[in-house]
Amino acid sequence: RIEFDNTYINPLSFEKCLDRTKHQNIGVYLYHELLNNSRKQSQPNFTQDAVFLFRRWTRYQDLYRLQTTTEWHIKLRLLRSIASNFAQEHFMGFGVRVGRFFRTALIVMTFLTAVNYIFAPALGLVGDNKISTIVDALYFTVITLTTIGYGDITPTTQIGRAVISAEGVLGFLSFAILASMLYRKILP
Numbered sequence: 001r002i003e004f005d006n007t008y009i010n011p012l013s014f015e016k017c018l019d020r021t022k023h024q025n026i027g028v029y030l031y032h033e034l035l036n037n038s039r040k041q042s043q044p045n046f047t048q049d050a051v052f053l054f055r056r057w058t059r060y061q062d063l064y065r066l067q068t069t070t071e072w073h074i075k076l077r078l079l080r081s082i083a084s085n086f087a088q089e090h091f092m093g094f095g096v097r098v099g100r101f102f103r104t105a106l107i108v109m110t111f112l113t114a115v116n117y118i119f120a121p122a123l124g125l126v127g128d129n130k131i132s133t134i135v136d137a138l139y140f141t142v143i144t145l146t147t148i149g150y151g152d153i154t155p156t157t158q159i160g161r162a163v164i165s166a167e168g169v170l171g172f173l174s175f176a177i178l179a180s181m182l183y184r185k186i187l188p
Contacts, residue, residue, distance in 0.1 A: 008043060009034060011050040020060040027057035048096040048184070055094045059085040098181050105174060112167055113141040123163055124156030145171030 011034045018027045031054035038046035059082055066078040093100035116125065117137035125131045130153055131140055140153045144167045155164045 003033065006041065007037065008041060008046070009037065010046055011035075011038070011053050015053065020057070021064070024057060024061035024064045028054065028061050031057055044185075052089075052094050052096050055085060056089060059089070092177065095177070095181055096184065098178075098185065101178060101181060105178075108170070108174075109141060109145060112145070113138045115163075116141050119163075122157065123160030125153060125160060127156075129153065141167070144168055145174065147171050147175075 011031060014030060014034075018030070020027065031050055035047065035050035035054050038044075038050050062078050062082050062085070066075055066082065069075055069078070088094055089100075091100065091104045113134070114137075116123065117131060117134050120126050120131040120137070125140070131137050136153070143150055143153075144164055147168055149168070155161050
């Protein structure tokens, strides 16, 4: 059993030391100890790395459990946990990797711009002062996601109002997540 107390240890220094297929429990314990230690020592950068790696190794442990269990309801719970953990790591960086958040936000914005452009007639976004070019679609998407909503382009169909409302909520939630991530980075 390893115990770190009152020390400054960068969790990234252990990243390649353990085999994720054989030592999941050691990895989870190690990064949990490093997380607790970095919080006690007020080391915000180490804390963020420890959170990231602890969550990743938790997924490795769930993958191991998935392979060793035979009960279907436990497998189903583990699959949900693994999928959620994977999505959180790759799309949001577990809330500590701002770069992954921005990459995901850019992909989502590009996708929604394409949806708004391609389905503009179905969403009621055509006609005078409406979406006619991809630049108009980008403008409308950014204004909707940032919840500014100038009102110069508005949906006129029920499905359009529903879709654009969902985009606005998505934008609001994205800014809330970003604010939380930046708060943790700046004021640990």
